[in-house]
Amino acid sequence: MPRLLLKLLRRKRLAQDLDAELAFHRDMSGEHQNAVGLGNTSLIKEEAFDLWRFNLLENLFRDLLHAVRRLRASPALLLSAMLSLGLGIGANTAIFQLLDAVRLKALPVQNPQELAGVEIEGGHGGMGINPGEYPELTRPMWQELRRYQHAFSGIFAWTADGVNIGEGESLHRGKAIWITGEFFRVLGVSPWRGRLISSEDEGPCPASVVVVSYAYWRTAMGGSDIGNSTMVVDGERKEIIGVTPPGFFGLSVGDAFDVAIPLCQESNMSRDVFDVAVMGRLRPGWSVKRAAEQLKSISPAIFEATAPEGRSPRSIEAYKRFKLTAVPAARGVSVVRDQYSSSLWLLLAITGLVLLITCANLANLLLARASTRDREMAVRLALGASSIRLLQQLLVEAGCLCALGAGIGISLAPLFSRVLIWTLSTEGGPMDLAIAFDWRILLFAAGVATATGLFFGAMPIRRTLNAQPGATLKTAGRGTTASRQRFLTQQALVVTQIAVSLVLLVGALLFVRSFRNLLTFDPGMRESNITVAFVAFQKSRVSPDHYIQFQERLIEEVKPIPGVIDVASTSNVPLVGGSWEHGVRTGSSDGLSKFTWVSPEYFNTMGIQVIAGRDFKSSDSRTSLHVAIVNKTFVRRYLPNANPIGQTLRTVMEPNYPSTLYQIIGVIPDTKYSDLRGDTPPMTFAPASQHPDPGPFIPLMIHSTMPASAVMSAVKRVLAQNHPEIVVTGGSFEQWIRDGMIRERAMAILSGFFGILAALLAVVGLYGVMSYVITNRRNELGVRMALGASRRQVIGMVLREVCLLVVVGTVIGGALSLLAGQAARTLLFELSPYDPFALAAASVLLIAISLLASFVPARHASKIDPMISLRYE
Amino acid sequence: LAKAEQPTLLQGTLDLLILHALQRGSMHGYAIAQTIHLLSDEVLKVEEGSLYPALYRLELDGAVAAKWGLSENNRKAKYYSITRRGKSLVADQQATWNRLSSAVQRVLAR
DSSP states (O other): OHHHHHHHHTHHHHHHHHHHHHHHHHHHHHHHTOSOOOOOHHHHHHHHHHHHSOHHHHHHHHHHHHHHHHHHHOHHHHHHHHHHHHHHHHHHHHHHHHHIIIIIOOOSSSSGGGEEEEEETTOOTTOSBOOSSOOOEEHHHHHHHHHHOOSEEEEEEEEEEEEEESOGGGOEEEEEEEEOTTHHHHHTOOOSEEOOOOGGGOOBSSOOEEEEOHHHHHHTSTTOOOTTOEEEETTEEEEEEEEOOTTOOOSBTTOOOSEEEEOOBOSSOOSSBEEEEEEEEEOTTOOHHHHHHHHHHHHHHHHHHTOOSSSOHHHHHHHHTOOEEEEEOTTOBOHHHHHHHHHHHHHHHHHHHHHHHHHHHHHHHHHHHHHHTHHHHHHHHHTTOOHHHHHHHHHHHHHHHHHHHHHHHHHHHHHHHHHHHHHHOOSSOOOOOOOOOOHHHHHHHHHHHHHHHHHHHHHHHHHHHTOOHHHHHHHTTOOOGGGGGGGHHHHHHHHHHHHHHHHHHHHHHHHHHHHHHHHHOOOSSOOTTEEEEEEEOGGGOOOGGGHHHHHHHHHHHHTTSTTEEEEEEBSSOTTSSOOOEEEEEETTEEEEEEEEEEOTTHHHHTTOOOOEEOOOOTTOOSSSOOEEEEEHHHHHHHOTTSOOTTOEEEEOOBTTBOOOEEEEEEEEOOOOOSOSSSOOOOEEEEEGGGOSSOOSEEEEEEEESSOHHHHHHHHHHHHHHHOTTOEEEEEEHHHHHHHTTHHHHHHHHHHHHHHHHHHHHHHHHHHHHHHHHHHHTHHHHHHHHHTTOOHHHHHHHHHHHHHHHHHHHHHHHHHHHHHHHHHHGGGOSSOOTTOHHHHHHHHHHHHHHHHHHHHHHHHHHHTOOHHHHHHOO | OHHHHSOOOOTTHHHHHHHHHHTTOOEEHHHHHHHHHHHTTTOOOOOTTTHHHHHHHHHHHTSEEEEEEEOTTSOEEEEEEEOHHHHHHHHHHHHHHHHHHHHHHHHHHO
């Protein structure tokens, strides 16, 4: 080895030695006139050199130098390749990064694969009350489950929701998780500061301690010492006992928590409130399946023991048939995942296609370059260079481009991820994703880079392999129409690009139109100039019997605020996700209806017209006849053949909601309920004064032309005069609705961006190929013009060829986009994936810009001087 | 027909022949080729272009050493000589060759 190294270093001298030795040999055999010849001296040299080197490695190094030199010689190519590859790989990597964080990565806890969640098989069908974000089980179910399960070595219940942190001026919204004592022990999370919540902290309500997340501790508390400090959560002062370690975001991916609070035990646990999720660590040797079986076997006893009272017999029957099951939970639970993963997969496909177009462009560039090297390659092949060597050189060149592209892409990826997260975040709900750069991301980027390199590197290689040195040397790069198939590869690439970019353009138009539909969609009520204010008066010492009176008083206090046009209360704010439902019986038909209790001014405030019968009046009181206003869908579904006014509906009994008879006094048009998307359900409105179970809080809808922030501060100021203990939160109704469109907005922005990018890339590719083809056919065009073809005819000929390519591409792309539309179907709002407008517009746009782009080379072709091009030889 | 009189060297035997030739003393490349040619009663011609690559390979293997000297006609020439490693190599290869050729002989004799 050392000798080898030495030789490597002294290569130049060795080469001289070799020359001298061979010269000596030649002289000797010349003198002796004998037949021991020397043969092909250059071959000997090659072989001798081969011996002296670490063959592969040094060839590679030499090719690398060669490639770098060649690439530096054409900075335009280098720049465009770097830029397009970098952007393409970067965008792909960024989206994969998000997917990885949302979809693929395990929870940052000990042995996450041992975790399993406990659920009711098939869900509980919307039974009971479902507060919080993970309404899986009731507390009594959890108690029973904890007592009888054997499958888990540790098990805990938890839930998550928004909370108000702080008080007075410093009040802000935060994210809380409520957990039972085993939570941190089961997950194997150890404290960063202080101690974490343990079993001793479980106890009666309210819980007196709180643990904050690392991120909250750093940002909101400045990373200060936590000794003896307290914080106010939802109006209750709690002692801060510890900080969780960095990287632990809870169990919900994309939705990190700020504070963790012990799940306290209320004295009378409701059997009708599904407000916790349960997760545990499997005993050693237990599989999820075995755990599921054990849970199934204890289900009858659990559901028998926890059956709610005050429900209809049918509903209790259904309840007792519930079965518990276990599901893998290594990757946690995530609302974000369900919301975004289909969009992210689609985006990954889109950026993948953009990368494909980029690759085609690069392949075209390299092909064009390769063709200028046809002669060089042919000469080298003829002189005995092995085609492997030539291949290696081309591959190294492609590899260089790829490596550089991947490098740029990887360094751009974090930036892109941040932009993506920003696009997917709302004012009220930033998306908290732990975006890490791990081996998976690197592997993905490297894989993408290799795939692209093979794609665009392979084209010139195929060309070289098929090269006939003799033929190449003879034709010397002068093309005639006869050799037109030479351009076949390029043309195929252009057709592919056009087809793919059409797919992306159609997709972009679909998403943009879908978003526009959503923005301009009329939900049947006033959206703008409405401020939603949640007023919570738990601390006001009002007895439950007087809640309704107090609520009415609060409305009266808000009403005179200058600038407030109307104000009304509602038990459920529409269009932002909440839902309240009761079983109803009308005449002989049973069914479900959404239920909302509103104050008399509600329809007026929200700009909803009562189209038949009358509106609620302040005379509709607790003691008067129970009255209801229903929507048209309700009438259509349950009272199709009668005048609805004067008919009655009876609710099915539920805990705290006794079966009640309502007389229908009015009908409103169909307005959207909890979401702009989807059909309008049957809806029933009843007077707030007749609410059977009012709480110490009230959501107010305030109609005012003032900005929401001004309305909010005015409301806070006015209410604080008489009730300083009241907590008011809220914001612009319209903004909340917009926040609900974040996915559509992001898809519209991103797919639009990528669609335009794809079209531009394809057109640039087309332009390049046409210029190249025309340069190569100068001779033929010269002959044509010498024989009397006019400039216009030449332009026409070139454009006809472009048209053919573009039309073929468009047809293929059209067919593909119809197929691809299926993937987008669920993401579109009020729009068919086979939207003729999108298809037509995208095709026309693409054909128009393609013709425009090829007009330049065509005009250039028509200016060829026949004399010059014929003489060019 | 001319080819039939000029048997090509079996793969691997060239190294043996070179090393064997060098056992007579150090010589330059041309002399090695000549020696093999003459010793074989002019039957074996060292394949064109294979002598020098073989020499370099042997040199890299450490079986031969090379240094520049003056030739019989007073010219600069590269002289090759066998090393100790080369000597043990030649003994091994010779034994292998003997086994091989006698085996071939035996087969052909039956």
